Amino acid sequence: MFDIKAIREKPDRFDSAWARRGLDPQTPRILERDAVIRKTKTMVQEAEAARNKASKQIGAAMGRGDADEAERLKAEVAGAKNVIAVLGTQLETEEDTLNALLAGLPNLPADDVPEGAGEEDNVEIVKWGEPKEFSFEPKAHDDLGEALGLMDFETAAKMSGSRFVILRGALSRLDRALAALMLDMQTGEGFEETSPPLLVWPIALHGTGQLPKFAEDLYGTQEHFLIPTAEVSLTNTVRESILDANVLPKRLTAHTPCFRSEAGSAGRDTKGMIRQHQFNKVELVSICAPDQAEEEHKTMLCCAERVLQALKLPYRVVELCTGDLGFGAQKTYDIEVWLPSQRTYREISSISNCGDFQARRMNARYKAGEKDNRFVHTLNGSGLAVGRTLVAVLENYQREDGSITIPDVLVPYMGGMETIG
């Protein structure tokens, strides 16, 4: 959660940062609540002090056998308890209100994030590879996959509805091969391979920022939610802990399914595998000291880029503008891969520096020195979204007859197979 002391000291800093995301000034409401809370808290604590003092005297009075004095003190305590009960309830309500308010506010954009209202204002910073010229009209990945008989939306819909798919045979293996390639590359960069829980408590999602505001994007069971990204599980590995400085940066990677309700995206990307309720992703997370975060951010971007380079898939990197930044992010790079059938670049990875936003929400700290525990900074990114990478491979490596050339780097992972179909 935000540092209330910092808000008290420099409210303008917060309001102007939030304004860049299009929010109205928030600190007047926050500070008003904060003032009431502190005043009430002081009164409650004074009443508690009176109660504690009288209670101790009761023990002493009873020890002397002074029953009258004990009775008088009991009445005094009863009065104090009344005050505590009334003001305590009031205090609790005020605190809940403030916490709800703070929990619903997004992270502050980093100073150097470009200004903008939405996607169209993102800034392209890298372009790699040339989109291939096809001598024929390139097909969409789902047409290719269905024609090969290895991508089956219809059967998946019978058991699970829309936005689900069944991959068969070589395409299923391709999915596994891509994930294996990515894990091998990322573990080679010092990310520890991890197999975390896919079902997590609300508190974990609150820590990373999906809750309380974005509950409708999640799937849940009676007591758990399904992770929408392994960022949740990996980042929460440091929840409520104090790390030694020498273990930082702590780099983690995991290949997991991700589950998203896609509540807000009705009608978008309804065809094909671009937007599914369930998809695989290799996630990268770094837990680090504040002064390491910027460097880690760049490193993680490189780690993700290298996968596309290894696969020889054309891509570009854009820096998200203030209006397109995710809830928990201070700064984000998106990697977009070229899709020939759409003649456009589509997001395949998103790499964010969250600063101490998540660390505060989950109370994750490190020892900056003797008796100096500070919040860690957290970063996360896809390295890469496996399903979308599969889409990109199919479309970019398709041949006129509908067969697919397997990228060289994947051939060993495919057991020597060089083409599909």
Place this chain on the structure above:
RNA sequence: GGUCAGGUGGCUGAGUGGUUGAAAGCGCCGGAUUCGAAAUCCGGUAUAGGGGCAACUCUAUCGCGGGUUCGAAUCCCGCCCUGACUGCCA
């Protein structure tokens, strides 16, 4: 899932209703002693928050959340976790 036993400060561990925020030991920090060190001795050693210019003071915290009580680490309820036994099952 069931039954039983547990969860106390950095660690070990005492404490079953009243100056116990918590004995004792270990560890750690400072000092004395020493040429220096070991040993010994003395002192200090949790976190978060409120009030105060400050010295300082108050509140909360003995897994977490409620409750009983004038007063709870101690009693009651729920939950979480650990161990043992046990059930079902990939």
